[in-house]
Structures are given as structure tokens and as C-alpha cells.
Amino acid sequence: MQNKIITKIVKPTINQIAKYIPGESSIDGKENVIKLSSNESPFKVPNKVSVISKKLISKFNLYPDGDSNILKKSLSETFKIDFSQIICGNGSDDILSLIAQAFSDESSEIICSQYGFIYYPIVAKISGARVLTAKTSGLNISCENILGLITKKTKIIFFANPNNPTGTVILRNELIKFISKVPKNIIIVIDGAYSEFVTNKSYSDGLDLVKKFPNIIVTRTFSKIYALAGLRLGWGYSSKSIIELLEKIRGPFNVNSIAQNIGALILKEKQFLMKSINHNKKWQKKLPQLINSLGLKAHGTHANFILVEVKEQNNKNKIISELLKKRIIIRDLYNYGLKNFLRVSIGTNSEMNVFIKALKLILKKL
Ligand SMILES: Cc1ncc(COP(=O)(O)O)c(C=O)c1O
Structure with missing residues (x-):
């Protein structure tokens, strides 16, 4: 054509x-x-973790576990979170894309921050949504400016905490204040790709906030601190109803068997x-x-x-x-x-x- x-x-x-x-x-x-x-x-990654991929190669004729059970079990034990509220993906970009597909369409607006991760506007546009960019305050994400862009059409707010590429964070108190002001029918995505690197005690990765705020989705990755970027592995955590919805639209076997098994093991290291x-x-x-x-x-x-x-x-x-x-x-x-x-x-x-x-x-x- x-x-x-x-x-x-x-x-x-x-x-x-x-x-x-x-x-x-x-x-x-x-x-x-x-x-x-x-x-x-x-x-x-430690040798004792990577060697198991050799064993898994002998099962390459079979599909992986479509529900990534072994990985979800390890995630739920490691982070002390509910097994049924986890979704696993082919990298966290897989989860970001699912969120945009599930919650937005041509009539929607999605808010991202200036100097934010460049994949958010991409997933928004794939869904047909209009992207609104909230100005930062200096290099910091401005919660106030994000709130100022909310309209009846707003469906999703995407930001990373810490933010890539600026390396800035929104600390726990400010984060809670912000989330409390966002209407409950808007999805707030807290992308925690770099959460593990934060040493400030006043920081929250958002996992502890899911109970109180069912409209937030925390996304995480194995590509950074867990050193598995090449395997493509990420996950999301949210309220049960949101996870059930995302589970319905993900690819049936979106996480390969090596990623599932090595991911489950690296969490224990x-x-x-x-x-x-x-x-x-x-x-x-x-x-x-x-x-x-x-x-x-x-x-x-x-x-x-x-x-x-x-x-x-x-x-x-x-x-x-x-x-x-x-x-x-x-x-x-x-x-x-x-x-x-x-x-x-x-x-x-x-x-x-x-x-x-x-x-x-x-x-x-x-
Ligand atoms: C903020 C942020 N989110 C998500 C990702 C994507 O990570 P993944 O490898 O899990 O798809 C990156 C990768 O650089 C990132 O910087």
C-alpha cells in the first residue's frame, strides 16, 4: 500500500x-x-540464578505459564503484597501500554509531566488519546500543574517516581496530598522503575498506598536494579478490579518462561x-x-x-x-x-x- x-x-x-x-x-x-x-x-546477576536458564531451554517447545504464578508468588512474598493484585508483563512498558489501552480512547485526555519518560505520550497516542503536558517546577514534577490540567476528559495521569530523566522524587507526604486531590475516576500511574535506588526515608514507592487509593497503579521493572533488562520483565500492582481488567487484555503468554523463573529467583538475592x-x-x-x-x-x-x-x-x-x-x-x-x-x-x-x-x-x- x-x-x-x-x-x-x-x-x-x-x-x-x-x-x-x-x-x-x-x-x-x-x-x-x-x-x-x-x-x-x-x-x-549471580551465577546460581542465571544457570537455571539452561534447564529451562529444554522446555522451549512448551508455552510458559500464562499467569506467571511462580513470579507473582515471589513478588507477593518479597514485597508483602496481595498475589491477586499483581500483573506481570513483558517489561513494564507492556503494563504501561495495557493501562492506556484499557482506560483511554479518542475522547480521552492523558496527563504527563514535562521532562517525563517519553514512552507515556506514545502509549497515550496509540490509544488515540490527547496528551496534555504539565509544566515542571524547575526540574521537579509539579503536582499542582498536573492538577490544574484535569478536566472531565482526563482518564490517566502518568509519572515516574523517581522521574527519568531528571532523577527527582515526589516524597510520600506530597504524593498522598496529590493523590487525595485527584478525582477517583482517574487512573494515577506511579512508575517505580527506579524505586529501589531511593534511600530517602520519606519516600514511598506507592505500594503501601494501593489499599487506600484503588485508582492508583504502581508499575515496576526488573530492568534496572534487578539487572534483567534483556529478559524483558515488569509488573504492576493495583486494586483487584483494575488488575482483573488488565489481566483480560494482556497477551495470553506475555511473559516468557526464563523471565518468570529468573525473576522469581533474583528477588530472593x-x-x-x-x-x-x-x-x-x-x-x-x-x-x-x-x-x-x-x-x-x-x-x-x-x-x-x-x-x-x-x-x-x-x-x-x-x-x-x-x-x-x-x-x-x-x-x-x-x-x-x-x-x-x-x-x-x-x-x-x-x-x-x-x-x-x-x-x-x-x-x-x-
Ligand atoms: C521511568 C521508566 N519507566 C519504564 C521503563 C521501561 O522499563 P522496562 O524495561 O521494564 O520496560 C523505563 C526504562 O528506561 C523507565 O525509565
Whole structure:
């Protein structure tokens, strides 16, 4: 079919979508790079966890458990949450997409925050909904501005806490105040992809709020602290009636058998979790200090990445391209509307040292 016909027969909002561009993972087709562009874990899961995938390969002729029971059991034990209120997905982006499909259509409005995760407007537009963007206050998500955009047409509010790419958080009290002001017929999605990295005691990942607020859906991922980005595994937690609805529309076998089993096991690896949290905590403090000492402006973070501000776009492009020459990949945030900003994921100690050394050399020559 001709392009013109295709553009006419597709939902108009789908024509507005710019394809999601993930962080690059190789240079010249070769993977010997330092990848600091997608906020993945720099660590490999413990061997005793990954070896079970070999056993599972012998069962590849069979479908996985469509209900991901083994994984839900492990999630419910680990997070002390109700088994029947969990949905598992092929990454948390699967869950985000299901939410938009279930609760919105061409007559709906969906609210996202400025400088928010770029996949929310995509899932909204796939459903045909109109996207309203709430201005931030500086780099912080503004609950007030979100509330100000609510109309009778509002169906869903999406935000990440901590937010990607800014690394900011909404603390528990403010979160509760905000949720209390949102009408109960609007779904509030609290995306906790980076929840585990937050060390502030006044933070809530939202799981404890589901009982009181049946209209919130918390989404979580195994792609970040649990180091399983390549397996594609995420989950959501909400009131029973919402989960039952999402369960009806998900793909019948949306989580593969390796992801289900390895996900269930990695949750039990407390030492691995603590190692990752402590490593991240160290670099949350150290990396901004080192970057700032080189004359750039690094913002504080509650997640596993640092937002870096440069004076000029030219400088930013030069930094990115010179780092690429040294086989270091970081994230340009131009498509987030953050033209003078970069995002750097926290890597291993040696990756961080190589990155800082390279950045220092590049900045000297600018
Ligand atoms: C805020 C946020 N939500 C969701 C995701 C998607 O995670 P997943 O790998 O589980 O699909 C990401 C990935 O970068 C993210 O930053």
C-alpha cells in the first residue's frame, strides 16, 4: 500500500508518534563499549540464578505459564503484597501500554509531566488519546500543574517516581496530598522503575498506598536494579478490579518462561540487591561531585543516573561525539526537550573512572 493510504487509515494520533529511540548499545556493530545510556544495572546477576536458564531451554517447545504464578508468588512474598493484585508483563512498558489501552480512547485526555519518560505520550497516542503536558517546577514534577490540567476528559495521569530523566522524587507526604486531590475516576500511574535506588526515608514507592487509593497503579521493572533488562520483565500492582481488567487484555503468554523463573529467583538475592543499592548510593554522591569539579553542572539524583547540564548545545554535541570515539555511550536528551542536557547512567567503578578521565580530557580541549 502507498504511504498516503496508510497514513489515512491509521488512527490520526499514531501519525503523531515519533518512534522511541533507545540508548545505543554498540558502536560500529561491536559491543565492546561502556554503555551509560539506558540506566541498566552494571552488574551481572549471580551465577546460581542465571544457570537455571539452561534447564529451562529444554522446555522451549512448551508455552510458559500464562499467569506467571511462580513470579507473582515471589513478588507477593518479597514485597508483602496481595498475589491477586499483581500483573506481570513483558517489561513494564507492556503494563504501561495495557493501562492506556484499557482506560483511554479518542475522547480521552492523558496527563504527563514535562521532562517525563517519553514512552507515556506514545502509549497515550496509540490509544488515540490527547496528551496534555504539565509544566515542571524547575526540574521537579509539579503536582499542582498536573492538577490544574484535569478536566472531565482526563482518564490517566502518568509519572515516574523517581522521574527519568531528571532523577527527582515526589516524597510520600506530597504524593498522598496529590493523590487525595485527584478525582477517583482517574487512573494515577506511579512508575517505580527506579524505586529501589531511593534511600530517602520519606519516600514511598506507592505500594503501601494501593489499599487506600484503588485508582492508583504502581508499575515496576526488573530492568534496572534487578539487572534483567534483556529478559524483558515488569509488573504492576493495583486494586483487584483494575488488575482483573488488565489481566483480560494482556497477551495470553506475555511473559516468557526464563523471565518468570529468573525473576522469581533474583528477588530472593538480598545480597545482590544490597550490593547494587550501596554501589549506587556511593556514585549518586560521587559522580555529581566529580562532574561538577570539571566545570559542568550535574544535578542530584535519587536514581541510577545523573542529569548533566552543559552551557551550550555545541559543547554537548562535542562531548557526546568525543566520548563515542572513546567507545563511551551516554544519552543526549534533546528529544526530552532538554537541549543542553545529558544523562549518564551509573556504571561499575572502573567504568565511572574511565568515563571521568575521558570527560576531563575532552573538556580540556573544548
Ligand atoms: C521511568 C521508566 N519507566 C519504564 C521503563 C521501561 O522499563 P522496562 O524495561 O521494564 O520496560 C523505563 C526504562 O528506561 C523507565 O525509565
